Amino acid sequence: MSQLEGAHMTAEHRATQVMEKIQTLASFSAMQDGILRAYLTEEHRQAHQQLARWMTQAGLETWQDEVGNQWGRKVAANPELPTLIIGSHSDTVANAGGYDGPLGILLAIEALDALQDTELPFHVDVVAFADEEGTRFQTTLLGSSPVAGLWNPALLDRQDAEGISIGEAMRHFGLEPDNVAQAARKPEETLAYLEVHIEQGPLLESLDLPVGVVTAIAGAKRFLIDVSGVAGHAGTVPLPLRHDALCGVAQMIATIEAFATEHEIVATVGKCDVRSAAVNVIPGQVQFSLDIRSQSQEKLDRCTQLLMQQLATIGEKRGLNVVHEQIYQAQAVPCSDRLQQLWAQVVESATGKDVCYLASGAGHDAMVMANLADMGMLFVRCEKGISHNPKENVQTQDVAVALDCLIRMIQSVSSYQTGTC
Ligand SMILES: [Zn+2]
Known part of the structure; x- marks a missing residue:
């Protein structure tokens, strides 16, 4: 690989330095073996202080915003110029990598x-978003x-497991809850939002590719489905006369799998609960969950x-009563076509290989940042x-490879800005 412009490394x-810094960041954890770094905790503060030091070493101007996100800016000579934002999140789930x-x-x-x-x-701003996973407050x-202008002040009352509200935790952290909306950035001053993230799926590894261009973040719907039949004696009711809720659910789950395969979507039954279950009772009541996702909102709805x-x-x-209740939904968010095109060009020149386009099945900060500006994501292969x-x-x-792509991408965005790509 060639020497990088403006540097002797x-x-x-x-890349080795990035890997070492990831190890250092992992030490700011509330857990011993895995990693746990939740919003508005001491680990959050320490990790962001460390990130700010690295940002300063990279020549960036640093600050913390009203939500507790850590920012670093490479300042352009002309202050009137717009800003390219690049970021991801610094918080984790429990027992994270x-x-x-x-x-x-x-x-x-x-x-x-x-x-x-x-x-x-x-200008280029790097941002470490302080709460993406929602581990502490389930949000x-x-x-x-708030950065994308989507702040809901009602969330300030949301409490963690100890009964501490977001508002209280913010004050304790040194933030003023009434000022959160001031974290909003202006769309007219924002050029684009870029995010590099691990794939969290096996596709790139199966194709033997280091990186891939994200096309969209999938929309998702979740349901609880209640199936009621008739409970009965396992020894006395002949099979043709039964209304076995669990047999019906088994057929439904097989149908869901076949349907998802045929329509190229993903659908998962993650929970299945037989009510009043007993070894000698025909199941009368079963509840199961359904999570269904697609990168096309239209396809997801249909x-x-x-x-x-x-x-x-x-x-x-089967003579069963089926009732479904929707418990969650997130809209599918497409990545900007022009940013996908630019990522594809830089991936092709950096790797010399065909470009893999893939959708994200998981949610990311980029979903909400798309509300502020054009958004583009690059995925990096992760093991299995x-x-x-x-x-x-x-x-x-x-x-x-991802670093090489990102450096090329930042330089390519100059052409994006002037519309010459
Ligand atoms: Zn993530």
């Missing part, structure tokens, strides 16, 4: 360190939402409707697709 050397979130932040800091001597026609994307009809038909044929697990792993050479 190779991408491999810089080290790469989900921090990889995107540290790659951005490292890329700007490599570009310290390069004058760009825009996701809390760090990025497939959900079709699938629910099929489940209802199974219920009718394992994530939210201490076994999460990424290869240093893949980090080097």
